[in-house]
Amino acid sequence: MTRDYVYDNYNPKPLDLILAVIAALAMPIFVGYLFDIIGALIPLGIYYGVFAVLIVRWRKGSLDYEIQRDNLRAQFRSYLTPLFVVLFLLQGILVITSWFTLVRTGFLDPIGWLLTLVIWAPINAFAEQLIWLYTFDSFAEYYKEGRKRSVMVFIGGGLYIALIGLIHALFWGKFLLESNSIFPFTQIFFLIQFIMPIGYIFLYRRTGSMWPIGLIHVFLNLTGVLFSGYSILPYLLMIG
Incomplete structure (x- = not known):
């Protein structure tokens, strides 16, 4: 594995900077607005299908979900780095805090x-x-050396945080799982939620794969749905 997979393999162009800004600042506003009119189905298609899959696949050439069919066990064993273990343990703490804070809807x-x-x-x-990291990487890797690189890493980091914050505030916050504010579990939850995306940047660059990040994230998603009884179906179409 190279010292930095993204540094060695991704060379963004000016178009990537434009797309990254659109993804970070315009897309969350647009999908949040659409949700208020027609529900979540089409906004989810835009978020996942257009931005996370089509744009990233087009601009980077790969989604970095490679499957080594002849060496599958060794492939996934290689992802068990110290950073992965730390992030997975932090996600485990999030799962524990969510047990105390999530609103149980019951299995209605x-x-x-x-x-x-x-x-x-x-x-x-x-x-x-995929779209979170594309947004950061497009700015961070636009220049490979010098002060300009530092400036672009800073801008990319700001857009990365903006995208994550805006998509949750303007879109997910309207219909995703609800939680109660319970000290200190809520405070711990938000602190770790701030740390995790930073860890994702380093984990992706060190492993060259999105699989470790997806596995960490799916742990939280599955347990959240299991704990709460949440169903997304009522929010998919809300015309009228």
């Missing part, structure tokens, strides 16, 4: 709950970080 819609568990939870876990 068993079919919707099951579909949310087996379809939405993994899709979200393995998709949304």
